[in-house]
Structures are given as C-alpha cells and as structure tokens.
Amino acid sequence: MKVLLIGATGNLGLRLVASLLTHNHSVVAYVRSSTKLESLLPESVFRQITVVQGNATDAAAIKRAILDAGCDAVVNTAGVAAVAPWAKTDLPVIFRAVVDGVREAGEERKRPLRVWFLAGLGVLHYPGSEVMLSSYMPIFLAHRTNHALLASLPPNTLNWSMLCPSTMTPEAADMTVPTPPSKSGKLIASATTPPAWQDSGMNAGRYDTTLEQNAEFIAGDLAGGEASQWSGKAVGVISEGK
Numbered sequence: 001m002k003v004l005l006i007g008a009t010g011n012l013g014l015r016l017v018a019s020l021l022t023h024n025h026s027v028v029a030y031v032r033s034s035t036k037l038e039s040l041l042p043e044s045v046f047r048q049i050t051v052v053q054g055n056a057t058d059a060a061a062i063k064r065a066i067l068d069a070g071c072d073a074v075v076n077t078a079g080v081a082a083v084a085p086w087a088k089t090d091l092p093v094i095f096r097a098v099v100d101g102v103r104e105a106g107e108e109r110k111r112p113l114r115v116w117f118l119a120g121l122g123v124l125h126y127p128g129s130e131v132m133l134s135s136y137m138p139i140f141l142a143h144r145t146n147h148a149l150l151a152s153l154p155p156n157t158l159n160w161s162m163l164c165p166s167t168m169t170p171e172a173a174d175m176t177v178p179t180p181p182s183k184s185g186k187l188i189a190s191a192t193t194p195p196a197w198q199d200s201g202m203n204a205g206r207y208d209t210t211l212e213q214n215a216e217f218i219a220g221d222l223a224g225g226e227a228s229q230w231s232g233k234a235v236g237v238i239s240e241g242k
C-alpha cells in the first residue's frame with residue numbers, strides 16, 4: 001500500500017519506516033522537519049521514502065498530503081499521551097486533526113482509507129467486562145478520548161484500527177531494511193481485551209513489547225490490503241510465549 005506515516009521521526013515512527021519498506025509498502029513520511037528525519041535514518045533508507053513537511057494539527061494539510069501522493073493507508077504515531085490525568089498533552093488535538101484530514105480525503109476519493117492509530121493498554125477492557133483497564137488505573141487518559149472519537153464515527157468513514165501496546169522499548173538504535181526478525185518473537189494480538197490475560201499482581205509487565213515488534217505488526221497487517229480482521233477494533237498485543 002502507499003502509506004502516509006505521520007510522526008515518522010518518533011521512536012515508533014522510525015521503526016515503522018523500516019518495517020513498512022520491508023513489507024514493500026511505499027512510504028510518504030509526514031513530519032515537521034525533513035532535516036530531522038534525514039538525520040535519524042541511514043541514507044540508504046531515507047532515499048527510499050518521500051517526505052512531506054507539515055504539522056499533525058493541520059487537517060487540511062494531511063488531507064492534501066494523502067490526495068497529492070495517492071495514499072491508500074495512514075499510520076499515525078504523532079503526539080504523546082501524558083501519564084497523569086491532569087497533565088497537558090496536544091495528542092487529542094492532533095488525533096482529531098488526523099481523523100478529520102483522513103476522513104475528508106476518503107470522502108473526496110470516495111473510499112475510506114485504512115488507518116492505524118496508537119493508544120495504550122488502558123483502552124482495552126478487563127476480560128469479560130465492558131470496563132476499560134484505565135478505569136482501574138487512570139493514566140494516559142487521552143487515549144480514551146481518542147477511542148471515543150473513533151467509536152462515534154458513522155460507518156464507512158474510516159477503516160480504522162487502534163493498536164494498544166503497553167510500554168515499548170527499542171531492540172536496536174539503527175534502522176535497517178530489510179528489518180531482521182525481532183529478538184523478542186512475534187506478537188499475539190486480540191481485539192478489545194488484552195491477549196493471554198492473567199489475574200495476578202505481576203500481570204502488567206507481561207505486556208511490555210518492543211518498538212520493532214509493533215512496527216512489524218502494523219506493517220504486516222497493511223500487507224493484507226484494506227481488509228483486516230482488526231478493522232474497527234482496539235487491539236491488544238503480547239509477545240508470544242509470555
């Protein structure tokens with residue numbers, strides 16, 4: 001697919017550049033600074049992508065970037081949720097602008113785009129209930145606001161999925177294409193609730209994954225085209241074997 005990657009200079013965004021290229025997607029990186037992105041990627045990788053400079057709060061610019069490049073998918077990793085409920089974050093503003101830009105681009109090309117958004121573990125439900133985990137531990141609450149926005153959209157406006165990892169750490173500092181297999185193995189995923197949940201006090205740490213695993217998961221899903229088992233779902237992930 002031709003993928004607009006918003007937030008390509010970030011921890012996950014950089015790994016997504018490498019994973020998307022490895023899965024033979026075309027990458028259009030939407031970033032505030034092309035110079036910054038160039039400084040963070042090996043020259044051989046930077047040469048393989050197209051860069052559009054813009055702000056993720058600018059819905060009209062996002063729409064234009066999608067339509068000008070002929071993108072059929074979007075991944076948004078821009079903006080970071082604040083930990084404390086009272087702390088400020090511009091993530092909801094960014095998130096709404098991305099939703100609006102992508103939705104309007106879909107209306108203009110008369111087909112909704114496939115989009116992956118990022119959230120966190122707290123958006124997932126405690127198994128067997130309708131209660132989000134963030135109701136028990138109210139942190140990173142911007143993701144809840146963002147999920148509510150997606151859930152309120154009329155059908156057939158966005159073909160969205162929301163990846164809900166816990167902490168993601170890097171496996172390597174350098175980005176190579178093709179990407180090597182993850183040292184932590186593949187991710188196992190489930191919709192709405194965390195996969196392989198255990199009711200024990202030490203459960204949360206089991207959901208730590210790596211940036212590379214999550215980048216591979218999104219890039220691999222997009223390799224299947226517009227149809228995905230994760231469409232319209234919040235998706236939990238865990239490393240196989242945990």
Ligand SMILES: NC(=O)c1ccc[n+]([C@@H]2O[C@H](COP(=O)([O-])OP(=O)(O)OC[C@H]3O[C@@H](n4cnc5c(N)ncnc54)[C@H](OP(=O)(O)O)[C@@H]3O)[C@@H](O)[C@H]2O)c1
Pocket residue numbers: 006007008009010011012013031032033036054055056057077078079080081094118119120121164165166167168169
């Ligand atoms: N890292 C984790 O452990 C973790 C776990 C669960 C969920 N998440 C979520 O996953 C997402 C990605 O995390 P990350 O660790 O990759 O974050 P990150 O490294 O802080 O990257 C954030 C990206 O957002 C971009 N950005 C911020 N404001 C922007 C704006 N107005 N216009 C355009 N770009 C903007 C930054 O670009 P600049 O380079 O221009 O600043 C950067 O590329 C976040 O939403 C985070 O909440 C992260």
